[in-house]
Amino acid sequence: MMSKSTPLAALAFALSATTALAGDPVTYQLDWLPGGDKAPIYVCVDQGFCADAGLDVTIASGRGSSDAISRLAAGSSDIGMADIGALMAAKAQEGVGVTSVLSVFNKGPHAFYTVKDSGFDSVADVKGKKIATSPFTSSNVYLPLVLQDVGLTEADLELTKADAGALGPMLMTGQVDGIVAWMTDLSRYTGQGKDAGKEIIALPWSAAGLELYSAALNANDAFLAERPEVAARFVAAFKKSIEFCQTNPEEAAQSVVNMVPELEHGDVLGSLNDMLGLVFNDVTEEDGLGVFEPGRLAATWTRVAAAQGLDESAHGAEDFVTRSFQPGGEG
Incomplete structure (x- = not known):
């Protein structure tokens, strides 16, 4: 005979299972409006890479790299995209608790x-x-x-x-x-x-000659310290999403449109293809996807310090990154 407590126990189990299925919550911070150059995070969600990694991802809007860094530092977002130059400046000037975990654009996007x-x-x-x-x-x-x-x-x-x-x-x-x-x-x-x-x-x-790292995946330091295993799963899923964008650009663009219906597939695809050249190139072939090569990272810090009028000697380039979440990385 079923006891009166059994339905409550079953309900509690069901709620627990639903929570587990939902995955660990992660808030991802955009650095600008949705578009093809932001495709990896939409691919991660729409193609199921984030869910497969046990993650329940929320995407937060942004208004530039400085805004994204501020939101990450405040803890309103866990991880997201921003220019590593903006991170270096903010960390050097304000000591923000944000660290770069993965290179995305290994070449600067700036042009005439x-x-x-x-x-x-x-x-x-x-x-x-x-x-x-x-x-x-x-x-x-x-x-x-x-x-x-x-x-x-x-x-x-x-x-x-x-x-x-x-x-x-x-x-x-x-x-x-x-x-x-x-x-x-x-x-x-x-x-x-x-x-x-x-x-x-x-x-x-x-x-x-303006060789430097640009857009990078950056994370709140408390998130990295308190939920390193979640962070590792997210970075791996995000990296898989970047690779999907390269091999399946049409589908990747559709994933963006699926989640942001007001965008046109052709426009998204064009921007995505433009972005891929900053991610996959001769630097990637030499160093690997997502890697912060020490010499190039140091050159980036030299450029950022010069551009922002900062004391380069006050920080080492390695102060701004962690290699724990890069392929084969440590520290």
Whole structure:
């Protein structure tokens, strides 16, 4: 005969099982609006990689790398994407409790865009040109450095600040000779150029010597210390999602659209393909996916310190990362 306590016990067991099936909660922090360049986290959720790792992931919106770092430091998010340069600056200046766990963009996304056959064929050709840039892009921080690399200063060009949405039209209509934008926007600007009957080319600053790590997976230090096993499962699932994006870009783009229906598949796919070049390239072939190679990491810190006016000697580059969650990593 069933006792009166049995149904309650069964209910308690069922609730416990449901909680277990839901997985360990993780809040992922975006560094900007959803799009193809943010595909890995949407793939992780939509394709089931996060669930397979026993994770219940919530995606939080963001408004730039500095905002993402602040939210991670406050503990409102556990792990997420932001430029490692922003992390280095915040950690050096404010001592924020956030650490990079995985490299994503092993090349900086910063570039000039111009019209083909305009005489602006390399970064060095920017001298005397009219250039427009958004007031808020992190590229502005590195502009003096890339100019210095080619023997120029900002005084050698005419720099205009404009809303990000106005940059493309300004270039297409000839109001400026070039714009400052990210390589993740290559498809968008080349599409605008095609509509205007112009061929748009990108001049990556990395090709002019600005070699550094950029977007990285960063985590709240308390999350890493208190739930290291959860963090390890997330990083592994996220890395698998990045690899899926490379081998299945059409499906990856669809995963983004499945979760953010207001986006167009073609736009997402274009941005995703643009992003993949910053993730999979000669650096990846040499060092591996997600790895912070010590020499390149040190060079990144040197560049960030110079760009932000920081005392480079006050910190070592290794202060900003942990290798515990990288392939074969320790420490």
